[in-house]
Amino acid sequence: MLKINNLHASVEDKSILKGVNLEVKPGEVHAIMGPNGSGKSTLAAVIAGKEEYEVEKGNILFEGEDIEELSAEERAHKGVFLSFQYPVEIPGVSVTNFIKTAINESRKAKGLEDMPAKDMLKLIREKADLLEIDRKFLSRSLNEGFSGGEKKRNEIFQMAMLNPKLAILDETDSGLDIDALRIVANGVNKLKSKDNAVVVITHYQRLLDHIVPDFVHVLYNGKIVKSGTKELAHELEEKGYDWIKEEVNA
Amino acid sequence: MDLKEKLLSSYLVFEDHVDIDTYVHNLRNDAIKIFEDKGFPTKKEEAWKYTSLNKILKEDYSVFPKQENAIEYNDVKKYFIHDIDSYKIVFIDGKYSSHLSQTTHDGMDICLMSAALTKPKYRLIIENYFNKAATKDSLPSLNTAFSSEGAYIHIPKNKMVEKPIQIIHFSTGNESALMLQPRNLIVVDENSHVQIIERHQSLTNSPVLTNSVTEIFTNKRAIVDYYKIQNDSLNASLIDNTFIKQKQESVASVHTFAFGGNLVRNNLNFYQHGERIDSTLKGVTIIGDKQHVDHNTLVHHIEPNCESHQDYKGIFGENSTGVFNGKIIVEKEAQKTNAFQANNNILISDKATINTKPQLEIFADDVKCSHGCTIGQLDESALFYMQSRGIPKKEAKALLMYAFSNNVLSSVKIPEMKQRITKIIANKLGVNLGFDL
Numbered sequence: 001m002l003k004i005n006n007l008h009a010s011v012e013d014k015s016i017l018k019g020v021n022l023e024v025k026p027g028e029v030h031a032i033m034g035p036n037g038s039g040k041s042t043l044a045a046v047i048a049g050k051e052e053y054e055v056e057k058g059n060i061l062f063e064g065e066d067i068e069e070l071s072a073e074e075r076a077h078k079g080v081f082l083s084f085q086y087p088v089e090i091p092g093v094s095v096t097n098f099i100k101t102a103i104n105e106s107r108k109a110k111g112l113e114d115m116p117a118k119d120m121l122k123l124i125r126e127k128a129d130l131l132e133i134d135r136k137f138l139s140r141s142l143n144e145g146f147s148g149g150e151k152k153r154n155e156i157f158q159m160a161m162l163n164p165k166l167a168i169l170d171e172t173d174s175g176l177d178i179d180a181l182r183i184v185a186n187g188v189n190k191l192k193s194k195d196n197a198v199v200v201i202t203h204y205q206r207l208l209d210h211i212v213p214d215f216v217h218v219l220y221n222g223k224i225v226k227s228g229t230k231e232l233a234h235e236l237e238e239k240g241y242d243w244i245k246e247e248v249n250a
Numbered sequence: 251m252d253l254k255e256k257l258l259s260s261y262l263v264f265e266d267h268v269d270i271d272t273y274v275h276n277l278r279n280d281a282i283k284i285f286e287d288k289g290f291p292t293k294k295e296e297a298w299k300y301t302s303l304n305k306i307l308k309e310d311y312s313v314f315p316k317q318e319n320a321i322e323y324n325d326v327k328k329y330f331i332h333d334i335d336s337y338k339i340v341f342i343d344g345k346y347s348s349h350l351s352q353t354t355h356d357g358m359d360i361c362l363m364s365a366a367l368t369k370p371k372y373r374l375i376i377e378n379y380f381n382k383a384a385t386k387d388s389l390p391s392l393n394t395a396f397s398s399e400g401a402y403i404h405i406p407k408n409k410m411v412e413k414p415i416q417i418i419h420f421s422t423g424n425e426s427a428l429m430l431q432p433r434n435l436i437v438v439d440e441n442s443h444v445q446i447i448e449r450h451q452s453l454t455n456s457p458v459l460t461n462s463v464t465e466i467f468t469n470k471r472a473i474v475d476y477y478k479i480q481n482d483s484l485n486a487s488l489i490d491n492t493f494i495k496q497k498q499e500s501v502a503s504v505h506t507f508a509f510g511g512n513l514v515r516n517n518l519n520f521y522q523h524g525e526r527i528d529s530t531l532k533g534v535t536i537i538g539d540k541q542h543v544d545h546n547t548l549v550h551h552i553e554p555n556c557e558s559h560q561d562y563k564g565i566f567g568e569n570s571t572g573v574f575n576g577k578i579i580v581e582k583e584a585q586k587t588n589a590f591q592a593n594n595n596i597l598i599s600d601k602a603t604i605n606t607k608p609q610l611e612i613f614a615d616d617v618k619c620s621h622g623c624t625i626g627q628l629d630e631s632a633l634f635y636m637q638s639r640g641i642p643k644k645e646a647k648a649l650l651m652y653a654f655s656n657n658v659l660s661s662v663k664i665p666e667m668k669q670r671i672t673k674i675i676a677n678k679l680g681v682n683l684g685f686d687l
Contacts, residue, residue: 045634048634048638049637049638050634051634052630071637071642071643072634072637072638073637073638073640073641073642073643073646075638076637076638076639076640077640081638081639082638084635084638087635088629088631088632088635089632090632090635090636090649090650090653091653091656092652092653092654092655092656092657093649093652093653093656098636098639098649099639101641101645101649102636102639102640102641103640105640105641105642105645106640109640109642141653158639162639162640
């Protein structure tokens with residue numbers, strides 16, 4: 001589904017990714033861990049198509065297609081979803097109106113009519129229940145004044161609505177208390193299928209107790225320096241990242 | 251002959267046509283002298299520093315249209331808020347159109363200024379109110395000198411006017427260039443409530459210059475909601491002079507939706523003569539091309555325990571220029587005043603300009619006054635966020651701009667009006683979003 005080959009990327013002439021290789025197949029859950037500043041969020045943003053990032057070398061194939069020239073919205077229409085570490089506040093646009101617009105724009109791009117209002121409402125209710133989201137919450141301005149937990153739940157609610165093939169969750173666990181973490185993880189798990197894939201970017205192991213990865217990768221200094229199974233995450237939790245750095249620098 | 255000279259000589263002709271014994275005639279004579287003395291304002295005056303009238307004054311305007319022109323309702327229906335029942339006072343090239351209007355004298359007067367200025371039964375109101383709120387500045391004076399037609403609205407006490415009143419000025423372009431000077435007088439007595447929508451619409455690309463004066467008097471506990479829709483052709487310019495004199499516990503709001511024309515100058519003045527008065531001034535400006543919109547506001551807090559709320563949002567594209575000059579005066583007696591002012595702007599082009607200037611003159615010591623101006627660009631991280639959810643950049647930008655204007659739209663009390671403005675904004679931004687905010 002996703003194949004990243006020798007990816008080098010920079011922002012404002014500062015080289016951040018220095019040769020990332022990664023392959024994600026349908027049905028898999030991958031975790032990308034690593035110390036601060038290793039390039040985790042950059043990798044997520046580059047896959048999602050943030051314009052400020054320059055791909056200098058290598059490529060990103062999504063379902064066999066090189067997506068470098070595609071805009072962020074075109075990637076979204078193909079089924080790429082990025083859950084933001086810091087979701088943006090948009091005062092004046094309700095959660096409901098935002099997600100309606102997102103869904104109908106995706107449909108429009110595929111040559112489909114707008115989703116009938118009744119179906120939309122049903123879908124919104126179903127997915128809101130999945131994330132234990134109060135109905136009143138849906139008419140509030142998007143992310144405005146939301147708590148950290150509400151923002152992240154809202155991200156996964158949008159993911160549930162958009163039903164992507166590839167979901168990248170960037171630090172979804174940051175700012176979550178244990179209950180919110182459980183709700184969010186539960187939502188992600190229920191959305192998992194053999195046809196879609198999830199990439200979890202996280203600093204800590206605790207989210208991975210709930211969303212269990214098939215593979216764990218360590219990103220350090222712009223490269224994936226170690227890959228393994230979920231046991232690697234436990235090892236990192238226990239020993240920290242220093243031993244990895246030493247290994248790399250040795 | 252320049253426009254000033256032309257107007258001065260036209261005044262002599264105009265004088266011949268009107269009843270010289272009237273109370274108003276003396277006011278007109280004084281007013282033309284003021285205009286003769288002061289002339290058109292120039293950039294040398296502080297209040298006109300960022301707005302030059304030079305270019306628009308060069309046109310050879312006819313001051314009195316030569317012929318009466320008719321238009322069919324179906325051709326201009328779209329300029330009305332037509333999906334609601336309303337009173338209508340409609341003018342074509344400055345002349346009243348009975349065909350397009352719907353006036354009333356049933357328990358209130360929603361009719362014509364020309365009638366109010368000449369019929370004895372209105373004399374008392376005219377003497378008590380006419381030109382009592384307008385300032386003696388040159389442009390309002392010029393309007394006073396030529397005042398003969400416009401809307402006259404008098405709502406007696408304890409009356410809730412069920413239907414909004416639409417005042418619309420059409421210009422047909424049958425004159426190669428036309429100058430209009432409508433004069434409106436609106437008197438709302440105790441406990442009454444009225445909603446008014448005003449629009450100036452040129453139907454062709456012929457140059458039009460409108461110098462309008464509206465005086466509004468809100469008596470005790472009266473409520474007035476006034477909406478100005480400015481979405482005219484690129485050769486139409488408007489100088490709107492509005493003066494609102496409020497008595498105690500009255501509530502007045504003016505929403506100005508400035509989507510352009512050529513040059514638009516809004517001189518909006520509120521005077522609070524009583525306690526516990528509430529004044530609201532809100533505006534959305536969205537312009538492009540070489541359009542120019544200047545909001546020049548004044549709120550004069552004269553007595554204690556009053557409030558004022560100003561909120562102006564501006565979005566400027568291409569080579570457009572915007573001005574916001576918001577003056578708040580709090581007199582020494584006006585303790586416990588609560589005055590709020592915000593002016594937020596987004597520049598979506600490198601060549602667009604906004605000049606924004608709050609001016610606070612506070613002489614009382616126990617007041618709450620806040621003001622804030624911002625100038626920025628669209629938030630790139632918000633755009634990426636929306637794009638990552640599948641919303642294309644153009645629609646994402648429009649959504650952000652909508653959201654930006656939302657504070658102002660949310661206080662519009664006529665739903666059909668709000669819907670219309672939303673549509674105009676969507677149109678202006680070149681998108682079709684499937685919902686109202």
